[in-house]
Every structure is written in structure tokens, then in C-alpha cells.
Amino acid sequence: MQVDQDKTISKIRKDESLPDLVRFPSLEHMREAIEDLRKERAEERAERRLARVRRQEEGSAQ
Incomplete structure (x- = not known):
């Protein structure tokens, strides 16, 4: 479908x-x-990364 840009704008x-x-x-x-x-x-990636590191530290501490 073609649209006439000028008319649409x-x-x-x-x-x-x-x-x-x-x-x-x-x-x-x-x-x-x-x-x-x-x-x-x-920021969301950094939060997930930090949470993952904390879980790994908790798992290795047990």
C-alpha cells in the first residue's frame, strides 16, 4: 500500500x-x-547482574 507522505503529514x-x-x-x-x-x-541489566552475583555468592557460602 502506498501512502502519499505530504497528504498524510x-x-x-x-x-x-x-x-x-x-x-x-x-x-x-x-x-x-x-x-x-x-x-x-x-539499569535493569545491572540490577539483574547484581542479583545474580548475590545468588551465586549465597550458593557458594552454603
Whole structure:
């Protein structure tokens, strides 16, 4: 299915029920959102890694 980009973008921008970030996306906002997501995932990985090390230490101490 082909979509005429110009018409679709102008239709989205005219729809005032959508938030401004949807109507007028910014690459900088997208980059910031991606960075935040990456930080969250890195923190989750670090927490899992620390929990795994603690379990291994508890298992070897017994």
C-alpha cells in the first residue's frame, strides 16, 4: 500500500486532538526518548547482574 507522505503529514498536523509531539515530531525529542530507554534498560541489566552475583555468592557460602 502506498501512502502519499505530504497528504498524510498535513492530515496529522491538522488533527488538533493529537499531542504536539505527535503532530510536530522532533528528532531531538526522539533521541532523548531513546537515550532514556537505553538508560532504563542498562539499569535493569545491572540490577539483574547484581542479583545474580548475590545468588551465586549465597550458593557458594552454603
